[in-house]
Amino acid sequence: MASDLLTIGASGARAARSALDVTAQNIANANTEGYVRRSVSLEEVAGAGSAWRQQDLTLAGVRVAGVDRNVDLFRQSEVRRTSGDASRASAELQGLENIESAVEQARPYEAVVGFEAALRQLASDPLSSDLRAAAIGAAQSMAGAFNLASSSLGAVGAGATFSANAGVEDINSFATQIARINRNIARTGAGSSERATLLDQRDNLLGQMADTADVSISFKGDGQVAVRMGGASGPALVDGINTGTLNMSVQADGTLAFDVDGTAVTIASGELAGHASTLTAVNDARTQLDASANGIAAIVNSSQAAGVDRAGNSGQPLFSGTGAAGLTVATTDGAALATAPAGSGAQSLDGGNLSALIGALDSGGVASGLSNSIYQLSQRASDQQMTSDALGAIASGAKIALDQQSGVDLDQEAANLVRFQQAFQASARSMQAASDIFDTLLGVGR
Template sequence: MSDLLSIGASGVRAYQTALSTVSENIANTGTAGYTRRTTTLGEVASIGGGIAARTSSNGSGVVVVGIGRSANAYRSQAVRSAGTDLAKTETSIAWMSRIETSLGDNKLGDRLTSFFGAAQTLSADPTSIPARAAMLESAGSAAAAFATTGKALDTATAELDATTSQAVDSLNSLGTALAKINDGIARSQPGSSSAAQLADQRDQVLDQMSTLTDVNTSFDGLGRATVRLGGAAGPAFVVGSDSGQAAYARNDEGAVQFTVTQGGATSTLSPSGGALAGFADGAQRLVAARDGLNAIAKDFTAQVNAVQAQGRDLDGKAGTAMFATGDTPTDISVALTDPRGIAAAGANGSMRDASNLAALQTIRSSGGFETRTVNLIAGNAAALQQRTTVADAQSAIRDGAVSALASASGVDLDSEAVDLLRFQQAYQASSRVIQTARDTFQSILEIR
């Protein structure tokens, strides 16, 4: 009789746990990062065998072996890899768009065209003071466009540094969180609900890490994650309950550098994916755009000033520099304030001579300032368009990977409804077994 009671009681306990697991699944249908859980049941073995088993007073029954997760390591890794690639591309796109805005918003090419157009207009009447004033005004607009464009690129560079530093701080915070989760997994009972919750948290942290940089993960028998950054050959970042510290800096050439310090040793991190790789690409493109703009500005001011120096102004004096340059090649201002000072005439020309203005048109063609400006903008725009196309494809790949993972590890309400009904019936049947045992025992007690 005690066998019947213990069997029924074990069933009630086991199916109560199973019902709780199903209820947890249903409640977390829309919870991001939640992995479907299952209750694994096992038969309670009899003591010994043969006659001893048949005469044993201990009943059999069912016991909860553990709470499992419907995790799929391969599909989870596919989601992380796709997310890493997409994060790199999207981050690159963000900074390439910023470069496009910085180069295009100030209409530098149009200002250069207006400057040379004003010089050509002045050549028709070199003695015209209004035409000279218009040329000086165009020179000021071109100088301002150079300065504003340079400052826009400098501002973008400063903001990239700040954003990258924040991303590195986030990576360090995630590393610290993962180390604590690893410690919690080591302390939790394998197969328990808390172990499953910690495993979900571990996977969510790894997913977030993968959007920042490419990560290589391995797991021990308990489920603790070891993480290397930058691929399998990269520096160790999280080992057990110990987490390293990533850092960000720039070298003298303006290139981005990342390092990881773990266990007292500092290693170089070379991310090939994630936002950090996108930041590195953006920084490289910003440096290239700045160098290209500097070269145009330097050549423009030097050649225009050289033309000025070889001519004569309206008063027959040698021409002076039209532009002055500050700390950077794009920090340009108009040094010439008097319209009469424009050296329109050649060295031996009269006041109505405009041969020196023709020299400006010559350097316009040979220097290619407008063409170089257009090419600088167009080159970035073409690369941006190409990168956007890649992002669309990578987004579709990631969506497919997420859907595949959800089908394998997510909650299906239809199957949960079936399990709910099945476990409910089993629970009720186990309760009925206990009631039957009680009724039978009461009947025996009433025998006289």
């Protein structure tokens, strides 16, 4: 093995040049998202002596052993975990706020209160055509408010479903890209700049995947990764160069179910989990809204059946349809309101049946129950806001810790530029000194 001064100086110059190149890459990518700081790993070039003097050591300079990424797998894992939790909380918060807005802007509570107020006014003059028309108008407004609230909830659910479907497509796209990177990693040399770039791309994709859904990641010795959905025991989405397919289905109640190639998975974090939670909340809100609409329709129609209208005929149902979406007013004729008790004659001033209806609405707690449901929606959104803020702060702290460990410090890189430039110059000086020595030796015999 050559160990002359020129060879040693040349090896030092090559090593310093490689270190300068890597330092320049670090500086150029200081603000690149997902870039991990690189450093050059150097090792001494040494070899054993001759066959007769194997204990001797021949020194021949330095060489680049590889390009290392300044990465901490534990901190990366923490960033993925906390970011996934924060993404779920943020998506869930957005969904809850949309649900709250959908119900509040439709104003079903105010419409129920307005209908009850119209009935109380009618009680003061049961035969008044104007008051009867006002009561019918209030009933129509109430039905319209329930219809609008249900329609708005449907729009919230459709938006969450659309976003979830986009998330599923993203996950499958990430899986395909990670499998491709796994293949390329297997083809690159360990410690090469090409592999470092591929590993940066891989980690960036894994981070985006964790933001979207609950994934469990395991690393192989050659840098390839395996990705499972729904925890470490879940089905494999990526295994080497092989990929599975994440599928989403909408259940009868509007909620979501997920599977990987037919194997059901439960997604506990990421935006997909937040969208799934939103659809569950939409279903809960619709159930409560339907219960209120059905409850008030049942009370009013029961009261109608127990009394007679202004013409003395048996009262007919005022509301038809079921649920908040189907609630409609069956008649536009105010005379059809059965204000008088059964057995009363036409044009009866007896408002006993109307009073019983007002009492039934009060005791049934339709308005108060609806108000409580809306308050619970508001309270849940408020609580979720605090949760989202807390998880967002935790995720931000984890990312800061990772950036401090694996990010580029421009001050440090500036110092490295000077250090490696000096090392390059020193190696060049040693080669110049060797050349001068050889020239001197060659000139001795002249």
